[in-house]
Amino acid sequence: MIKVAEESILNANIPDGPIESKWKTHKANIKLVSPANKRKYTVIVVGTGLAGGAAAASLGELGYNVLNFCIQDTPRRAHSVAAQGGINAAKNYQNDGDSVWRLFYDTVKGGDFRAREANVYRLAELSTNIIDQCAAQGVPFAREYGGTLANRSFGGAQVSRTFYARGQTGQQLLLGCYSSLMRQVDAGRVKLFTRREMLDLVLVDGAARGIVCRNLVTGAVESYAADAVLLATGGYSTVFFLSTNAVNCNVTAAWRCHKKGALFANPCYTQIHPTCIPLAGESQSKLTLMSESLRNDGRVWVPKKKGDTRPASEIPEGERDYFLERIYPAFGNLVPRDIASRAAKRMCDTGYGVGGTGYSVYLDFGDAIQRLGRDVVRDRYGNLFDMYHEITGESPYEMPMRIYPAPHYTMGGLWVDYNLMSNIPGLHVLGEANFSDHGANRLGASALMQGLADGYFVIPYTLGHYLAGSDVLKNKVTTDHPAFKASVAAVNEQTKRLVGARGKRTVRDFHWQLGRIMWDHVGMARNEKGLEGAIRDIRALREEFWRDVNVGGSDGDFNKNLEFAGRVADFMEQGELMALDALHRKESCGGHFREEFQTPEGEARRDDQNFCYVGAWQWSGNASEPVLHKEDLEFDYVHLAQRSYK
Amino acid sequence: MKFNVKVWRQSGPNAKGGFKQYAVDGILPEMSLLEMLDVLNEQLTKQGEEPVAFDSDCREGICGTCGLVVDGMAHGSRLKCTTCELRMRHFVDGGTVTIEPFRAKSFPVIKDLVVDRGAFDRIMAAGGYVSVNAGSAPDANAVLVPKDIAEKAMDSAACIGCGACVAACPNASASLFVSAKITQFSLLPQGQAERERRALRMVGQMDQEGFGNCSNHAECEAACPKGISISNIATMRREYMRAARLHEERAEAGGGG
Numbered sequence: 001m002i003k004v005a006e007e008s009i010l011n012a013n014i015p016d017g018p019i020e021s022k023w024k025t026h027k028a029n030i031k032l033v034s035p036a037n038k039r040k041y042t043v044i045v046v047g048t049g050l051a052g053g054a055a056a057a058s059l060g061e062l063g064y065n066v067l068n069f070c071i072q073d074t075p076r077r078a079h080s081v082a083a084q085g086g087i088n089a090a091k092n093y094q095n096d097g098d099s100v101w102r103l104f105y106d107t108v109k110g111g112d113f114r115a116r117e118a119n120v121y122r123l124a125e126l127s128t129n130i131i132d133q134c135a136a137q138g139v140p141f142a143r144e145y146g147g148t149l150a151n152r153s154f155g156g157a158q159v160s161r162t163f164y165a166r167g168q169t170g171q172q173l174l175l176g177c178y179s180s181l182m183r184q185v186d187a188g189r190v191k192l193f194t195r196r197e198m199l200d201l202v203l204v205d206g207a208a209r210g211i212v213c214r215n216l217v218t219g220a221v222e223s224y225a226a227d228a229v230l231l232a233t234g235g236y237s238t239v240f241f242l243s244t245n246a247v248n249c250n251v252t253a254a255w256r257c258h259k260k261g262a263l264f265a266n267p268c269y270t271q272i273h274p275t276c277i278p279l280a281g282e283s284q285s286k287l288t289l290m291s292e293s294l295r296n297d298g299r300v301w302v303p304k305k306k307g308d309t310r311p312a313s314e315i316p317e318g319e320r321d322y323f324l325e326r327i328y329p330a331f332g333n334l335v336p337r338d339i340a341s342r343a344a345k346r347m348c349d350t351g352y353g354v355g356g357t358g359y360s361v362y363l364d365f366g367d368a369i370q371r372l373g374r375d376v377v378r379d380r381y382g383n384l385f386d387m388y389h390e391i392t393g394e395s396p397y398e399m400p401m402r403i404y405p406a407p408h409y410t411m412g413g414l415w416v417d418y419n420l421m422s423n424i425p426g427l428h429v430l431g432e433a434n435f436s437d438h439g440a441n442r443l444g445a446s447a448l449m450q451g452l453a454d455g456y457f458v459i460p461y462t463l464g465h466y467l468a469g470s471d472v473l474k475n476k477v478t479t480d481h482p483a484f485k486a487s488v489a490a491v492n493e494q495t496k497r498l499v500g501a502r503g504k505r506t507v508r509d510f511h512w513q514l515g516r517i518m519w520d521h522v523g524m525a526r527n528e529k530g531l532e533g534a535i536r537d538i539r540a541l542r543e544e545f546w547r548d549v550n551v552g553g554s555d556g557d558f559n560k561n562l563e564f565a566g567r568v569a570d571f572m573e574q575g576e577l578m579a580l581d582a583l584h585r586k587e588s589c590g591g592h593f594r595e596e597f598q599t600p601e602g603e604a605r606r607d608d609q610n611f612c613y614v615g616a617w618q619w620s621g622n623a624s625e626p627v628l629h630k631e632d633l634e635f636d637y638v639h640l641a642q643r644s645y646k
Numbered sequence: 647m648k649f650n651v652k653v654w655r656q657s658g659p660n661a662k663g664g665f666k667q668y669a670v671d672g673i674l675p676e677m678s679l680l681e682m683l684d685v686l687n688e689q690l691t692k693q694g695e696e697p698v699a700f701d702s703d704c705r706e707g708i709c710g711t712c713g714l715v716v717d718g719m720a721h722g723s724r725l726k727c728t729t730c731e732l733r734m735r736h737f738v739d740g741g742t743v744t745i746e747p748f749r750a751k752s753f754p755v756i757k758d759l760v761v762d763r764g765a766f767d768r769i770m771a772a773g774g775y776v777s778v779n780a781g782s783a784p785d786a787n788a789v790l791v792p793k794d795i796a797e798k799a800m801d802s803a804a805c806i807g808c809g810a811c812v813a814a815c816p817n818a819s820a821s822l823f824v825s826a827k828i829t830q831f832s833l834l835p836q837g838q839a840e841r842e843r844r845a846l847r848m849v850g851q852m853d854q855e856g857f858g859n860c861s862n863h864a865e866c867e868a869a870c871p872k873g874i875s876i877s878n879i880a881t882m883r884r885e886y887m888r889a890a891r892l893h894e895e896r897a898e899a900g901g902g903g
Contacts, residue, residue, distance in 0.1 A: 058780040073701065074767050076807055077709040093787060129781070136783035138776045138836040140791075140800040147790025165800060171708055172803060179775035186771040194764070217756055246703040280676045285684055286705045387707065390724075390731050392676075456780040506691050508684070552691050557658075558699050558757045561691060 002584050003620075008629040010263070010616060013417040014118045019104075019637050023122045026418070027461055031468035038063035041467055044211055044226040046198045046253055048075030050170075050448055051431025052232030053177040054455025060184030062460055067224055068181070069193045069213060071248055076178045079234055079246045080451060083170025084291035084384070086154055086162035087134075087448040089127040094151050098159040100124045106157060107446060108638040110336055111411070111439020112590035112606065114269070116614070117637055118418060119436045123446075126453040131163055133456055137176035141165050153334070154293060154444045162445045167291050167383045173448055177455075196222070197563065198253040199494075200487040201229060201260045201427065207470070208426035209477045212487040214495075216563060219556040221488050221495075223479035227472040228426045228463060231257060232455070235410035235432040237270065239571045239578065240523065241515025243407035244273060244289040250567035251574050254414055254433050258574075262422040263616035263629060265435035266412035267574065268582035271442055271591045272524045273408030274340035277391055278360040282512075287406035288391060290363075290384055292444050295333045297368035297380065298401070300324045300344070302361050306351040312362055312400045323347055327601075331645040338441045338591050338604070339645055341405035345524050346602060348404070355402045364400035405524060409447060411438040411591060412581075415616040415631075419462035420454060425470070428463060430454040435614065440590025495555045498565045503548030507565045510545050514538065514568070514575055522579050527595040531583040535576055539624065542572040573623040580617075580626065587611045599642075608640050647673040647734060650742040651686060653698050656755050663755065665744075675735035679722065679743075680705060680712060682734055699758040705730040707871060710806030713813065714759055715746040720810035720869040728808065728871040748813035752820070752856045763809050765855040766823060772851035773844035774827045776836050789835050802830040804872040811866035811874075817858030822866040824852050825882030826874050832885050842889035849886050 015026040033041065041064050045056040048070040056068040072078060090103040103124035108115060135141060135149070142150040142164050154162035165172035184190040195216040202210040208229040213222055236251035237243035258264045275295065277288045301320045308315065323343060325332040335343075344361045353359050369377050374397065378385070385396045392402075413435040420428045420436070431451040438446065467473075477483075521534035545568070553559040588597040588604035589611070597605045606612075614631040648671040656663030670686050677685075680702050687697035703711040707728040714729045716722035722732045737743060745759065753761040791799075803826070811822035828845055831837025837844070860879050867876040 054780070061779040072703065072709075072711065073763060074807065076767075076770075077703055077711050079704065079709070081709050082704045082706060091786070129783075131786045132783040133778070133780055135786035135789065136776065136778040136836055138799075138831055138834050140796050140803050140830065140834065141786075143791050143793045143796040145793045147792050148787050165803075168708065168804065171806070172800075175803065179770065180778075180780075182767065182771040183775040183777060185767075186773075192767070194767075246709060247705060248703050281674050283674065283677055283681050283685055285678075285681050288706045386726075387731075390727060391733070393733075393735065460780065504692075506688055508688060550691060552694065553696050558760065560687075560699060561697060 002580065002628055003625060004628045005618065008631065009423060010415065010629050010631040011417065012116060012631060013419060015418065019118060019121045022118050023125060030461060030465035033464045033468050035063060039065055040473060041065060042067065042226040043228050043230060043463065044069070044224060045230045045232065046211065047078065047232035047234065047433070048072070048181065049078035049080035049232060049234060049431060050174060050177055050451030051455045052230070053078065053174065053181045054452050055230055055232060055430055055459045056190050057177060057180035057184050058456050058460045059463065060187065060189035063189065066184070066190040067193065067226060068190050069196045069198060071195065071197050071216065073194055075181055075192065075194070076175060078174060079249055080174045080448065081171045082246065083448055084167045084289065085293040086152065086164035086169045086445040087130065087173060088154070088161050088445040089131040089163060089449065090124055090161060091128055091131060093149060094160045096159045098161050102159065103127060103161065105638055107437070107443060108439070109643060110441060110443040112441050112604065112643055113439065113608070113612070113635060113640050114266070114589050114633065115437055115439030116633060117635060122458070123437050123450055123453050126457045127449050129457055130449060130452045134173055134176050137180060139165060139172045139176040152293065152296060154296070157443070164293070167293070167381065170448060173452065177452070198233070199256060199491045199566065201257045202483050202487050203260055203424065204477050204481055204483050206425060208424050210479065210484060212484065212491050214491070217558055219554070219559065221491050223484040223488060225477050225479050225484070227467060228428065230428045230430060230459065231414065231433050232430040233433045235413065236574060237407040237410055239514070239575050240407040240518045241511050242279065242284060242287050242519070244276060244287055247285055250570070252567050252570045255570040255574050257414060257422070257424070257427060259619050260424065261619065262424050262427060263415040263618050264412070264577060265415040265614050265616040266581065267578040267617070268522070268585060268592050269411035269440045269590060270407060271337060271409040271411060272341040272405040274337055274344060274405050275363065275403045276406035277388065278355055278357065278402055278404040288387070289406065289408060290388060290401065290403065292337065294363060294381060294384060297372070297377065298333065298363040298365050299367060300333050300361055300363055302347045302352040302354060312364070321352070328645045335645045336441060336443060338593070341524060342593060342602070344405055360402040360404045362400035363403045365396055366400070369397065407523070409442055411435065411440060411442055415614065419465060420458055421462070421466060426466065428459060430459060440592055494566070495562065497546070498549065498551050498562060498569070499555050501546065501549045501551065503550045505548050506550055507561055507568055510541065510549060511564070511568045511571070514541060514571060517541070518575055518578070522575070522582055525593050525595050526582050528583065531579050534579045535583070538572065538576045538579065545569065545572055576623050577617055577626055581615055584628070585611055585615065647675060647739040649673060649682070649737065652742055652744045654746045655698070655758055658757060659754050673734050675733065677734045678705065678730055679716060679732040679734065680730050699760050701760050702730055707731045708806060710808035713748050713808045713810055715748060715813060717744050720748060720813040721871055726871055726873050748809050750812045750818035752818065753809060753812060765820070765857070766807050766809065768855065769820065769824055769848055769851045770827070773840065773847040776831065777840060791834060795833050799830045799833045802826040802874065802878055805874055806872055808871065810869040810871060812857065814865040814869035815858065816863055816865065817861060819860045820852050820855070820857040821860040821879045821882065822870065822874055822876065824848050825878035828885050829878045829881040832881065841885070842892050845882070845885040845889040846893065849882070
């Protein structure tokens with residue numbers, strides 16, 4: 001049973017005026033903190049990826065006193081590092097008709113009309129500043145012979161607006177961001193706290209005033225007070241256990257904020273990435289993504305005959321079905337991720353899949369090598385080919401790659417307004433951890449853009465606006481406040497429960513089983529019966545988890561099992577919310593595909609009459625009874641239409 | 647496949663460590679070395695023994711978190727490969743696999759195979775950046791960078807900061823890590839303004855952290871999972887000497903350093 005709030009508490013605080021000038025007007029009108037006063041404010045930033053690192057560095061540059069936390073041993077390892085393909089910017093350097101408007105339009109449409117127009121427009125606008133900033137930091141972007149920046153077209157775009165640094169764009173952008181962050185550490189404006197996991201948000205008089213975290217080396221539970229808290233802790237794809245995310249990615253920090261009152265929006269919007277290396281066995285710990293830039297030159301196909309077991313090289317041209325080119329002639333192999341993923345799944349479900357399991361399709365570079373030569377192909381994709389070869393033992397120069405979709409990115413996240421503030425005053429949420437810009441599906445090369453836009457160019461303005469308008473300076477709190485004591489007690493209580501359960505099943509075992517439930521029923525395709533079953537299964541598994549988990553070790557030490565146990569405990573609740581959200585959204589849109597709601601061609605069928613809203617869930621004290629708040633979405637500029645990539 | 651796994655166990659920074667041996671079975675050739683350790687840890691947890699502590703994150707060779715000495719070599723014997731990318735098909739079925747932490751005075755052991763590489767962050771904070779505040783950058787195409795220079799800078803920038811170079815070096819030198827960053831910025835027009843200051847400060851911090859000096863063994867290059875060339879170290883030396891000379895000249899001219 002889903003409970004809908006009688007009156008939504010959500011106000012997106014979108015500035016008035018035409019969309020082209022909303023951000024400009026807003027910046028001109030918002031409150032400022034004077035340079036001399038900035039150092040009086042302490043700001044906690046949780047996370048050091050593109051969003052968190054950029055925010056911490058930029059706020060340090062402005063003169064704020066920043067405390068920056070991460071679970072890794074150094075900020076440079078945040079999972080943004082793994083993004084391969086590129087970052088979009090509406091520079092129109094290629095003279096091919098790109099513009100802020102077109103990037104805005106593509107992003108709204110790509111998100112299947114479930115994003116907030118005003119946020120998306122601002123994102124497109126800021127995209128150009130990001131490239132300037134990163135180039136100035138010494139990010140070695142790909143260049144033309146004349147020294148100008150090179151571009152490529154990427155995942156569902158008809159213009160070349162993607163900037164890249166070989167297949168390591170995320171790494172290079174993160175290292176640029178990390179270098180700016182370390183400059184502020186050197187200047188004494190940012191204090192780094194590595195190997196710390198945030199386990200609670202501390203509220204004083206309803207506002208975010210600090211965090212409680214566990215020191216992952218010593219096990220000590222530590223408290224930090226501040227005037228505002230910024231959360232940039234990434235997405236929740238590891239709820240599926242197997243995903244392209246790093247093994248330490250988790251929803252815990254966001255979920256603990258949710259349990260303190262922050263609304264969790266659109267949890268069912270998850271993205272399945274089409275070009276991953278297929279699953280090999282049960283002991284596998286993650287799935288490896290191959291950049292979708294591969295689809296620029298690689299051609300996706302399966303044999304025309306069902307269950308054809310011949311090696312790819314023995315299947316003649318006429319007996320191959322280049323299904324993306326056949327079904328979507330205008331976009332071909334470059335259709336958006338959700339479309340490409342579902343098409344591959346359909347081919348495999350209907351018996352055309354290849355490889356040992358029958359759950360993969362070919363991505364073939366034979367034509368590209370013939371057309372461009374081996375050297376050019378190596379130049380473009382060499383490191384990706386090497387990576388594939390190292391993992392599978394097969395060379396993509398000699399035989400087609402095999403790929404299959406895998407959970408990759410989560411569009412849902414904590415609800416934020418136009419200022420990136422959640423419904424809890426002072427708690428701001430940035431990057432993948434928030435829900436705001438990608439709607440129901442994220443286009444390729446847009447995640448890096450959003451993380452950096454939030455960190456470098458949005459929060460430096462909007463945080464000042466919040467601080468200047470609040471009375472936090474007059475009401476400084478310290479960690480002696482009873483609210484901190486209560487949070488520490490709650491964290492200790494949970495740790496004691498986990499370590500003390502002394503059951504029989506390992507944390508990994510539980511996580512694996514939860515992942516299976518999620519992938520089978522809350523994954524690429526969903527239906528009512530499956531979702532209802534998943535909800536029942538998750539509840540039973542959650543109950544079993546607390547009864548029978550075997551964590552081992554102590555809480556006063558470096559203890560990986562304990563870290564994971566806390567994260568899996570949160571996924572046991574958040575997974576149910578994803579399923580409830582997917583069940584209530586009786587339509588298909590972007591990454592949320594309900595089998596009951598599809599066009600005759602098998603594409604997502606939205607229901608704009610009933611579901612053109614952000615579904616933001618409020619914690620009620622019981623994971624099975626969240627309360628739904630709706631933020632209606634209005635499309636004044638890009639008119640609601642059925643997406644078509646044919 | 648099955649293996650006899652010989653692992654370094656050490657309960658804390660000041661505890662005495664030693665090797666322990668464990669038998670693992672049912673390992674598939676396509677599993678990575680870290681997945682093999684996952685299997686071992688599941689086994690230990692079920693037996694009520696403490697699992698082997700090790701660091702890892704992305705498990706695709708880009709984050710630089712994992713780093714183990716495998717059979718005496720940092721990241722194992724495969725060239726241009728991180729520990730997480732090392733597949734079990736490269737090991738002899740039924741054989742012994744020896745696993746140790748990265749060893750260096752400047753990388754103190756935290757527990758078992760986990761070490762503290764905080765020294766790298768401190769070196770980066772001493773100048774591994776271009777000072778440009780958000781918002782103050784010129785148009786990205788206003789500063790041209792020739793393609794070959796951008797490519798060379800990218801070769802150096804590919805460093806993942808794992809520390810294998812330190813672990814492989816008989817002197818536990820961090821020269822490859824430090825030189826890669828100095829080289830990247832010395833090549834690019836964006837890095838010129840702070841070129842001398844950066845070289846002096848980063849090298850100074852490296853020495854302060856207690857890393858050894860480079861004596862051209864080139865073990866670092868062989869161990870580097872990203873193929874960073876030892877020629878970066880030659881560049882770093884030139885950059886350092888150039889910076890030191892300019893620094894002196896400026897001091898003589900009374901301009902301060």
